[in-house]
Amino acid sequence: MISPISAAVLVIGNEILTGRTQDVNLNYIAKKLMGAGIHLAEARIVRDIEADVVAAVNECRARYSYVFTTGGIGPTHDDITADCIAKAFGVSIGIHETARQILEKHYGDPAMLTEARLRMARIPATATLIDNPVSAAPGFRIGNVFVLAGVPSIMQAMFDGVLPNLQGGPPILSKTIGCYVPESLIADDLRKTAENFPDLDIGSYPYFRNGKHGTSLVFRGTKADEIDQALAAFSVAAVQRGFEFAEE
């Protein structure tokens, strides 16, 4: 475990599970959490079904430092996330006065705040709002759970707003080295390196590029010198075996 501060992402929505939409939110959050010294320990993608969402929220919030949900906080019938979160925390849900005012201001005219739009002001009791600088309708935080929009531009703006307030660890650093050699020929040297540097997370990812088989090796940890030492140790072994290094 590179960082003691952990997180889970919960992607809520049938559109990912039917293959209609390629999720990109997880990747965005994953990269940013690394920089904040928080390790993303798990992600789940669940349907728009109350029991599924409630169970996943409760399992993840008990297990990890932070949980980020994406999706399901819009105005339509399939937007059930806020209700699910209220149920998961055992709190009531109703119109949040500040959220209502934000929406009223956004739409300019109280008459434009239709019943459907007002649904987006329904917030579980005890939650605090998360600012939405893109399209006004807020997300919210309750306990260690952050409820964000599903539309990537909105999700990113919300996430960037909350990230500075999270308690992280030292940033998780990463260096990558590539060799034009099949993964299986690197395995022994890599295993030894991994054994000698137990605090590092060392990953090996095969690829086929420029007509050649190759492997990317990723060294990840919080101490730059340790990463450099592991990288050097592996490189010495690779040079001895005559491996060709590749651009990364």
Next chain:
Amino acid sequence: MISPISAAVLVIGNEILTGRTQDVNLNYIAKKLMGAGIHLAEARIVRDIEADVVAAVNECRARYSYVFTTGGIGPTHDDITADCIAKAFGVSIGIHETARQILEKHYGDPAMLTEARLRMARIPATATLIDNPVSAAPGFRIGNVFVLAGVPSIMQAMFDGVLPNLQGGPPILSKTIGCYVPESLIADDLRKTAENFPDLDIGSYPYFRNGKHGTSLVFRGTKADEIDQALAAFSVAAVQRGFEFAEE
């Protein structure tokens, strides 16, 4: 629930959770399962940590008709999937003679079958092999769990090979209609349509395109006439309100 036959995908690998790699396997499997009448009910992305993988495998295989895992069956120290599956099923693991022969033939020379490569012939007891037409090293099936490679081209070839042997339901059909109107103005009509067609899964996905806010509406089910009726019912309401339809 559109189909009684359900599935879960388990993506095993730190590279997705660190943001290094954007997963594309889930989307591929999701689309193909729809055509086979199998609904993908959940996906999880877990670390290369034995306890995490074992727990996720056991939860998902108990709950869903099929489980597909991707990743972690290569030759390096971080490839722990086969051992985790053996543990999850409570069976032993060892060199599978047919798998060994496949690898030996692939590498051409027994001397090339290094210890690291031989790791890829370790298969849990009672499992049957899944053909790998790309790079030889097989996947395997045990119970309702299908263990596939992580590299997309290999995963796809393995998955395409097993798909015809799965018991599915009627193909899940889908039609999409788009309107240049914000989701919130469609919500009421859509809710009514959803209530009138409870067997359909109707989703609503906002977008911003050509400088205009719009919403894609997806009608999904196994009966083409039901989808057409729901689409027509919504369209009549949309025309009455003067909504502008968009290309999809």
